[in-house]
Every structure is written in structure tokens, then in C-alpha cells.
Amino acid sequence: MAIDFVVSSNVALVSQLSQSKNLNILASVLGVVLGLIAHLGFFIRGEWHVLAPQIFVSHSLLFISLSAGTIFCHSSGVGQLWAAGLITSSCYLAALLTSILVYRIWFHPLTRAGFKGPFYLSTSKICHVWECRWSLNHVFLDGLHKKYGDFIRTGPNEITIYHPDVFVATDGPKTECTKSEWYDLLFPDSSLLTTRDRVLHDIRRKEWKECFSPKALAFHFQKSVAQVAILDKVLAANAEAGKPCDMRDLFYWLGFDIMGDFIFNKSFDMLVTQEWHHMVIGLQRALSLLGPTNPAPWLIQLAFHVFPRIYQIGDWFRMTAWCYDQIGTRLEDGFEKQPTPDLVHYLLEKSDAPRTADSVNRMRGDSLNAIVAGSEPIPIILIALFAELAKKPEYIEAVYQEMVDVDILDTKVLSQLPNLNAVIQETLRLYPVLPTAGTRKTGPNGVTIAGVFIPPYTTIVNPRYSIHRREDCFEQATEFIPERWTTRRDMVKNMAAYSPWGTAHHSCIARVMAIDVLRITTAQLIRKYRFRLAPGETGKRVLDDMKDQLAPNPGELTLMFELR
Structure with a gap:
């Protein structure tokens, strides 16, 4: 009977671990899919800067609540669900950021057009913010001009143009350009x-x-x-x-x-x-x-x-x-x-x-x-x-x-x-x-x-x-x-x-x-x-x-x- 009890207990444990593993795999896949959908279906289109506060707050609250729920419920029956939710959100953020970086580095129109510039600036404007931490953007951009020429990619979706024709082209009477x-x-x-x-x-x-x-x-x-x-x-x-x-x-x-x-x-x-x-x-x-x-x-x-x-x-x-x-x-x-x-x-x-x-x-x-x-x-x-x-x-x-x-x-x-x-x-x-x-x-x-x-x-x-x-x-x-x-x-x-x-x-x-x-x-x-x-x-x-x-x-x- 003791042997039967041990065997049955191990079978139950294996079954439980298997279910937990399957749940985590499903949570991971779901997170990756949601991250790709968020980028390729939404964030890649239009302007999102005005909604940045809402996006930041909602994503932060979601991640924090799932982390807290996982910690406090780890020993209860619903602990696995909280953990799965945390895995989903983590994979979502990882997939979202990875998709954004892959797109900016290899598939963005500015990449395909061959515009030159510091590689790190093409990945995120945070890099540019760091360069401007002493409020010397004019000096920084002037240095880039000397190194890269008149057309420089200075952001994921940004070109800095030093050619004198830029003023009429962007603000002239026939321009289709608007304020950024x-x-x-x-x-x-x-x-x-x-x-x-x-x-x-x-x-x-x-x-x-x-x-x-x-x-x-x-x-x-x-x-x-x-x-x-x-x-x-x-x-x-x-x-x-x-x-x-x-x-x-x-x-x-x-x-x-x-x-x-x-x-x-x-x-x-x-x-x-x-x-x-x-x-x-x-x-x-x-x-x-x-x-x-x-x-x-x-x-x-x-x-x-x-x-x-x-x-x-x-x-x-x-x-x-x-x-x-x-x-x-x-x-x-x-x-x-x-x-x-x-x-x-x-x-x-x-x-x-x-x-x-x-x-x-x-x-x-x-x-x-x-x-x-x-x-x-x-x-x-x-x-x-x-x-x-x-x-x-x-x-x-x-x-x-x-x-x-x-x-x-x-x-x-x-x-x-x-x-x-x-x-x-x-x-x-x-x-x-x-x-x-x-x-x-x-x-x-x-x-x-x-x-x-x-x-x-x-x-x-x-x-x-x-x-x-x-x-x-x-x-x-x-x-x-x-x-x-x-x-x-x-x-x-x-x-x-x-x-x-x-x-x-x-x-x-x-x-x-x-x-x-x-x-x-x-x-x-x-x-x-x-x-x-x-x-x-x-x-x-x-x-x-x-x-x-x-x-x-x-x-x-x-x-x-x-x-x-």
C-alpha cells in the first residue's frame, strides 16, 4: 500500500507539473502573439505620443498587479493562474520590444532607403535624449553633420537634414509637410x-x-x-x-x-x-x-x-x-x-x-x-x-x-x-x-x-x-x-x-x-x-x-x- 501511495503521489505530481508546464507554454505563446499584434497591428501605425501617459500607466499597472498577485497567491490554487498571467505579460513586452527593434533595424523605410547615421539612434530616441542630457543638441548634431553628411538618420523615424533646400521644401507654399x-x-x-x-x-x-x-x-x-x-x-x-x-x-x-x-x-x-x-x-x-x-x-x-x-x-x-x-x-x-x-x-x-x-x-x-x-x-x-x-x-x-x-x-x-x-x-x-x-x-x-x-x-x-x-x-x-x-x-x-x-x-x-x-x-x-x-x-x-x-x-x- 505504501508503494501504491508513493506511485500515485508521484503520478499526481507529474501530472500537476505537466499541466503547469503546458499552462506556462500557452501563456508564453499568447504573450508573444499579443506583443506582435500590438506592434504590427497598432503601434506601427499613426501617432501614439499623446497617449504615451495612458500606455505607460496601463502597462505598468498590469505588470505590477500580476507580479503582486503571483507573489501573494503562490501557495494557493490560483497561484498558477497569476503566474501564467505574469508570464503572458512578460512575453508580451519582450515580443513587443523585440518586434519594434527588428523592424527599426532591418525593415523600416529609412533603413531600406539607406540613410546613414549612428546605429544606436536608429533604435530609440532615448539614445538621443541621453546625448542631450547637457542640453547641447546643437553641438551634437553639428558633430554628426561633419561625420555623416547632409542627410542623417537621427531617430527610428527621423532624418536630420543640413542641406539649405530643407527650409523651402518643408515650409514653402507648395509643401505637404506639417508640424511634427x-x-x-x-x-x-x-x-x-x-x-x-x-x-x-x-x-x-x-x-x-x-x-x-x-x-x-x-x-x-x-x-x-x-x-x-x-x-x-x-x-x-x-x-x-x-x-x-x-x-x-x-x-x-x-x-x-x-x-x-x-x-x-x-x-x-x-x-x-x-x-x-x-x-x-x-x-x-x-x-x-x-x-x-x-x-x-x-x-x-x-x-x-x-x-x-x-x-x-x-x-x-x-x-x-x-x-x-x-x-x-x-x-x-x-x-x-x-x-x-x-x-x-x-x-x-x-x-x-x-x-x-x-x-x-x-x-x-x-x-x-x-x-x-x-x-x-x-x-x-x-x-x-x-x-x-x-x-x-x-x-x-x-x-x-x-x-x-x-x-x-x-x-x-x-x-x-x-x-x-x-x-x-x-x-x-x-x-x-x-x-x-x-x-x-x-x-x-x-x-x-x-x-x-x-x-x-x-x-x-x-x-x-x-x-x-x-x-x-x-x-x-x-x-x-x-x-x-x-x-x-x-x-x-x-x-x-x-x-x-x-x-x-x-x-x-x-x-x-x-x-x-x-x-x-x-x-x-x-x-x-x-x-x-x-x-x-x-x-x-x-x-x-x-x-x-x-x-x-x-x-x-x-x-x-x-x-x-
Whole structure:
């Protein structure tokens, strides 16, 4: 009987193990099949970046719950089912990731087309994020250009194009290209900048045009002149005291004070207080998040919708909440309390269309758009311009001589001063306000650029930092030589390579206003002051320490001013 009991027990155990083994095999096969279906049937098609938070959370919860269930139920009768579920989910993830990698490495259209580039970048944008961990994407992409040429695969579905024809091909009037997934940055909110639909973008751009009519620009210019006058007082006090000036602080304060006045009819008053506004500090910290995450739009969505709202992420949401509060307060006050028209007036109050919740939400997005995209170019270009002028003072005197007997408060007069406009134009070439940002996506028919066909639905990066420095397009391309725009036009070999403000319907709608501010600021300071590099300052920190955070974040610059 004992022998029979042992035999029967062993048979039962073998049977149980056999059933468990069969169950695990079935679970493994099911997981692999589901992983392949998920990739080849779903994730390989369309865009998924906006759903990245839901995908991440659902997959994580499933895996965690199955792992926990397996641990807690291992000794019960249902333990095998939990274990089988864990095996299924593990095999699903393994098959999904393996299928994705195999497709990207051997079967992707960019692979079949033979585009060259670092192998690791073709597997995942996480690799690119790692390369951008110090926010030096412009330097990284420039290095790739030197090694691989004009067309480089820099992502699983991304081509970085350094050929000067890229601007017209992706933004010209006949293009089928659209804005890339990156522009869903504010999702579910939107703004003019982040609107990806071409028809809707054109409609919203027409609404914005009223903000930059000749009459509106005249109002904005007078506001800018008033802010430049405050900057003048600060510089005069420092000049009298023989005190060096931190131009990075001063020019950022100027840019944000002007944009605060433009958007809300309320300056940040940083030039008056000579202190950073808390919102601007938060914005600067928040933008540092975009430096490493820019290459992966899905990672931005995860950061904003899944990760805790602390550090830079917390700064971003505090900044957006502040902008929304300002819009609410401004709408409650109404136009009657405003000294001059502002952005809210032109986009909401002057419109014949009834004010709705959607229009107010769009205004919130547009205000955030204007603060981020509008405040950055002015200080960036001014810091770079004055660094270059201080290194080559002969250009300071050339600009001064042409404005001695003219009215610099006349925008038309400023637009006709060749040396003034040349130094600004040259600065915009060497220090573009979007060094690597502004990505596009090809349409259903793809696009051909310089004879190279780019497959449909491919993301295209057009790094202005590198294109503006092409030696075959600009003679002595890395040197600050304003004469290339005046007396030495032969130094510009290919004008198509110059696109500081974008092209056609995607060009910066506020570029006229920005150029007016650059002109009056530069003219006013050069007309009244001589300036030079402060002791120990070389002017090289502006570029050497520059970070690529959507817009550039230039290094420090210290100058000494004296009255003429």
C-alpha cells in the first residue's frame, strides 16, 4: 500500500507539473502573439505620443498587479493562474520590444532607403535624449553633420537634414509637410505656435495679424521705447559708478518686460526693481527640461502627465497657472482700464465673434506661447550681438556714425541704416533663435529635398545652427562679418541657407516687432554709450556656455559702459 501511495503521489505530481508546464507554454505563446499584434497591428501605425501617459500607466499597472498577485497567491490554487498571467505579460513586452527593434533595424523605410547615421539612434530616441542630457543638441548634431553628411538618420523615424533646400521644401507654399509631434507640447491645450492642422493654423494666424498691423506695431514700438529708456537709466547709473553690467540679466529683463506689456498691458518691472520676477525664474527652470527631452515628444507627455509636479515640472505648471490667472484678471478688468491695446484686446475683445470657453482657452495657450516664444529671441540676440560688437569695436563706431544726425525713434529710418541692420542680420545667422527646434513631418507622398526622397510620415529636423554655418553657403561661416550683408555680398553663396525667422506661413508672425526692438535697443545704446568687455571678460562665454533648450540659453556677458 505504501508503494501504491508513493506511485500515485508521484503520478499526481507529474501530472500537476505537466499541466503547469503546458499552462506556462500557452501563456508564453499568447504573450508573444499579443506583443506582435500590438506592434504590427497598432503601434506601427499613426501617432501614439499623446497617449504615451495612458500606455505607460496601463502597462505598468498590469505588470505590477500580476507580479503582486503571483507573489501573494503562490501557495494557493490560483497561484498558477497569476503566474501564467505574469508570464503572458512578460512575453508580451519582450515580443513587443523585440518586434519594434527588428523592424527599426532591418525593415523600416529609412533603413531600406539607406540613410546613414549612428546605429544606436536608429533604435530609440532615448539614445538621443541621453546625448542631450547637457542640453547641447546643437553641438551634437553639428558633430554628426561633419561625420555623416547632409542627410542623417537621427531617430527610428527621423532624418536630420543640413542641406539649405530643407527650409523651402518643408515650409514653402507648395509643401505637404506639417508640424511634427513635438508641437503637441501643450496638449490638450493649444496655441498658434502649437497648432498642427494647416487649415486651423492659417485661420488662427489671420486672427493674430491684427496684433501686428501698422497701427498695432506703432503702439508696441512706443511701449518698447519706454522700456529701453528704463534700461538706459540703469546703464547710465552703472556707467557713472564705473560698475560692470551683467548684460544677460539686463537684456532678459528688457525682453520679458516688453512682452509682459505687450500681452497683459502689465510689465514685469524687472528693469525697475533690478530683480528677477518669480514667474520668469520658474520659466527659465522649466525650459531647462526641454533641453534633454526635446528629441522625444512622448517623453515630454510623460513628464507633464505622469511624473510628479516637482522641480522643473512643477515650475512649468506654476508658470502656466500664473499665465492663466493673468488672463482671467485681464478679462475681468476689461479694456476700459487698459492704457493701450494689448494681445488680449486684439484676439478677444476686438473680435466680433462671441467670447466662448474655447476662445478663452485658446487665449490662455496663446499667452503662454507669447511669453515663451516672444520673450526669448530679444535677449538672446541682444546678448550675442553686444558680445560680438564688444569683441570688434570697429563695428560699434560704424553703426554710430550712420545715426549721428537721424531720428532713431522712427522705425522707417532705423530700417534703412545699413550697418545697424547688418550687425543684427549677422547675429541672427550665427545665433539662430531656434538652433535645432522647428521639426516637420512629411505628408502621405513624402518629400524630395536636393534629389533625396524622404519617405512619408518621417520627422525632419532642420538645424539652423549648423545650416547657418555652412562654409559652402557663407564664406568664413563661423566668423562675425556684417559686411556680408552690405559691401561683401559675395560672401553669401547661397541665400536659401539663411532662415532665422522661418519660411512662408510658418515664419515668425512677430518678427517685425522683434526686429524693431532689436534696432531701437542697439541704436539707443550705441548712440549714447561706448562699451567694452569688462576686465577678465572675453565674450566667448555667450556661445561656449550656450544651452539648447528649444530656444538658446546663452552664457554670461559682462560689459563696461561709458557715456559718449
